[in-house]
Amino acid sequence: MRLCAGAFVFLMLCSGGVVAQQPPPSEAPSSAQAPTVSEAPVPVPEPSDKAMARYRSGVALWLIDTAWGLILPAAILLTGFSARMRNWALRVSRRRVVTIAIYFAIFSIVTFVVDLPRAYYEDFVREHAYGLSNQTQSKWFGDALKSLVIGTIIGALFLWVPYLLLRKSPRRWWLYTAMAAVPFLLLTLLIAPVWIDPMFNTFGPMKNKSLETKILQLADRAGIEGGRVYEVDKSTDTNALNAYVAGVGRTKRIVLWDTIIARLDEPQLLFVMGHEMGHYVLHHIWKELAVFSVLIAGLLYVVHRLAGAVIARYQRRFGFSELPDIASLPLILLLFNLAFFVVSPVFLGITRHFEHEADRFGLEITRANRPAALSFVRLQQDNLANPRPHWIVRLFRASHPTLAERIEFANSYRPWETGQPRVYEHLFK
Secondary structure (H helix, E strand, C coil): CCCCCCCCCHHHHHCCCCCCCCHHHHHHHCCCCCCCCCCCCCCCCCCCCCHHHHHHHHHHHHHHHHHHHHHHHHHHHCCCCCHHHHHHHHHHHHHHHHHHHHHHHHHHHHHHHHHHHHHHHHHHHHHHCCCECCCCCHHHHHHHHHHHCCCCCHHHHHHHHHHHHHHHHHCCCHHHHHHHHHHHHEEEEEHHHHHHHHHHHHHHHHHCCCHHHHHHHHHHHHHCCCCCCCEEEEHHCECCCCCCCEEEEEEEEEEEHHHHHHHHHHHHHHHHHHHHHHHHHHHHHEEEEHHHHHHHHHHHHHHHHHHHHHHHCCCCCCCCCCCCCHHHHHHHHHHHHHHHHHHHHHHHHHHHHHHHHHHHHHHHHHCCCCHHHHHHHHHHHCCCCCCCCCCCHHHHCCCCCCHHHHHHHHHHCCCCHHHHHHHHHHCCC
């Protein structure tokens, strides 16, 4: 279920941005010999009609998803259904920890079932309609059930912590909950690559040993020691492309989807790997963890400030009179989502900055400008992306710079050609 934060405004977003026209050949630089094909800037391609159709429908679904993420918890609250789920849990056990676990299990199952039609259309039907999914129905439902079980177990094990803090420290619970979230997030980063991700796809050694050797050599130049390269059988799910560096400490690993290995050539793949290694070397994982921890504290503080007044006004309809009641969970989610919508442009702006830094790192360690630009072109074409989305879409949805920005940066960033220092050269071996 999508109770995570989003946005629910601006219907004009479906229009999309205007793609800049490339200059005609007569406007190409003439002060020197014309660049060869291997040196010429890579133009930002016009998005296909299919890509723009997907972009527009995606904006519409974003609006629907965001509204749905508010409507569903509000409905559970205002109908008193959350209080009834709490009462069902109390019939099983009066022990607080057990009550919370049972309530969360019921809540997860109910919201999963209610949300299933939306999720099935958006993640299965629509992706197949655009030719981006290879999943069978059984695989999709199996993955959805796995996610439900994993989420329910994790919530049942840890949700008692904020509710205990609500009882013990009603004025500072929001701060202590945010502090308690840090080790939980760290644990997730540690175990997810080893225990959770392999439950959904098959991870194995790279089949192309020559490419693996070059990736490890690049990792060594980037100062990443002890890294392991994995190829994941993602083509069973999707035709989209991706690669990433995951884990911390001994669970650190470099992961490539088999789709990206099949469709990018070696120089392009090495740039992509340089980008992903940049995230690791530049400590973006830790920086994002710090930012997210501060964000959680701020959002929970907003919940703390607003929840009392909301409960006082609607307690008869809600069926509870205090926030430490487990029946308040939908209210916490509702207020959290609203607050996140307001601050999401700031958080997304930070992630876009990190992605830009990683692009710079990848270019500096590989100097593969044209392969980098061509890799972004391939991502645009194969993932059916709009390279120049509307600025409001970018503000409220984009965790990465636009593909047009990334292609243009790959074309232009060449400090080594003018004798200028590279920003990250001190990090290379």
